Amino acid sequence: MTDDALTDQSLPALSVLDLVPVRTDQATGDALAATIALARTADDLGYRRYWLAEHHNMAAVAATNPPVLIGMVAAHTRRLRVGSGGVMLPNHAPLVVAEQFALLEAAFPGRIDLGIGRAPGSDPVTSWALRHGAGGVTDEAVARFPQYVDDVLAMMDPGGVGLALRGRTHLLRATPAATSSPTVWLLGSSDYSARLAAEKGLPYVFAHHFSGSGTEQALEIYRSGFQPSPELTEPRTFLTVNAAVADTTAEAERLALPQLLQMADLRTGRPMQAQPLVEEAEKLVAEGLPPGHRQVIDSMRQRWVVGDPATARAELRRLAAAYDVDEVMVNPVASASVGTDPATAPAREQTLRLLAA
Numbered sequence: 001m002t003d004d005a006l007t008d009q010s011l012p013a014l015s016v017l018d019l020v021p022v023r024t025d026q027a028t029g030d031a032l033a034a035t036i037a038l039a040r041t042a043d044d045l046g047y048r049r050y051w052l053a054e055h056h057n058m059a060a061v062a063a064t065n066p067p068v069l070i071g072m073v074a075a076h077t078r079r080l081r082v083g084s085g086g087v088m089l090p091n092h093a094p095l096v097v098a099e100q101f102a103l104l105e106a107a108f109p110g111r112i113d114l115g116i117g118r119a120p121g122s123d124p125v126t127s128w129a130l131r132h133g134a135g136g137v138t139d140e141a142v143a144r145f146p147q148y149v150d151d152v153l154a155m156m157d158p159g160g161v162g163l164a165l166r167g168r169t170h171l172l173r174a175t176p177a178a179t180s181s182p183t184v185w186l187l188g189s190s191d192y193s194a195r196l197a198a199e200k201g202l203p204y205v206f207a208h209h210f211s212g213s214g215t216e217q218a219l220e221i222y223r224s225g226f227q228p229s230p231e232l233t234e235p236r237t238f239l240t241v242n243a244a245v246a247d248t249t250a251e252a253e254r255l256a257l258p259q260l261l262q263m264a265d266l267r268t269g270r271p272m273q274a275q276p277l278v279e280e281a282e283k284l285v286a287e288g289l290p291p292g293h294r295q296v297i298d299s300m301r302q303r304w305v306v307g308d309p310a311t312a313r314a315e316l317r318r319l320a321a322a323y324d325v326d327e328v329m330v331n332p333v334a335s336a337s338v339g340t341d342p343a344t345a346p347a348r349e350q351t352l353r354l355l356a357a
Helices: 028-045 066-075 094-107 124-133 138-143 145-156 191-200 215-225 249-267 278-287 293-301 309-322 346-356
Strands: 013-018 049-052 081-084 112-117 161-165 168-172 183-188 204-206 237-245 305-307 327-332
Touching: 013 028, 013 346, 028 049, 028 066, 028 346, 049 066, 049 112, 066 081, 066 094, 081 183, 094 112, 094 145, 112 145, 138 145, 145 161, 145 183, 145 191, 183 191, 191 204, 191 215, 204 215, 204 237, 215 237, 237 249, 237 309, 237 346, 249 278, 249 293, 249 305, 305 309, 309 327, 309 346, 327 346
Parallel strands: 013 049, 013 327, 049 081, 081 112, 112 183, 183 204, 237 305, 237 327
Antiparallel strands: 161 168
């Protein structure tokens, strides 16, 4: 597989979003091993970037600490751009984020993306615990989000930033001798981050894979309001989608079912458990879904890319044209069958291979 195959005009460039899902047959270490294998597959296939999410206190998701995961993935790959999709900035002190990503950029120059989001990525109690440890209050941190973004950008700059404190100006750098900075992206699932990214002249991504609505409006707000900056002279964005691809559409539907059930639980306020295996998900459906779940599942399924390779690739081309993007970031949502090695995620790897074939 060559890089040219993924940058052909007939198919948008492909990237990967990974939440590090945890199945019922996996311990956390197994899920991490599966993520490393998935990243290596993406690297070998010529995918453009590999982003890792931030979620907390969820039995089904092991992506709690993007900088740690980025370091792991970058160390096991050769050419992928590796980044956060994203760091939820209100959860963290800006200096800590700047230091983490300045070090990652120093270790893997030219390969690090810092995607920044405003949502907590967790429940209110966990959000409080995250900010309480940093000496802040979540609501205040959310309100100061635009300033936090500026702080991170300034502190990662090789020249650092002057901090006025008690009548004196102190030079503050994220790392002592930076020669480059990671690319900073703003992420969002509403038009707030679209407006902020446009105002600051930063690249922007709307969470189409999660929201599924409002994408066109958010991208129009971003593009029409974009102000060129030292970081970027024109708007830059891409699309995120959930995808499960198999040799047949019927098999792809089976592999996507566990994630659809999980998302239905999330959308209806039910506790999220570890991701069921395919056979476990089929048993749950056979026993009867909770009221309202079928409607939620059918609605979500319409926005996902699920099918055989030809169908899935055609849908990616259609989406890229519809939203005028040259890159699509795929969240491979295929689960596994009973008897799968817990340290692997073969159906997720298969999705990447079949899309890139």
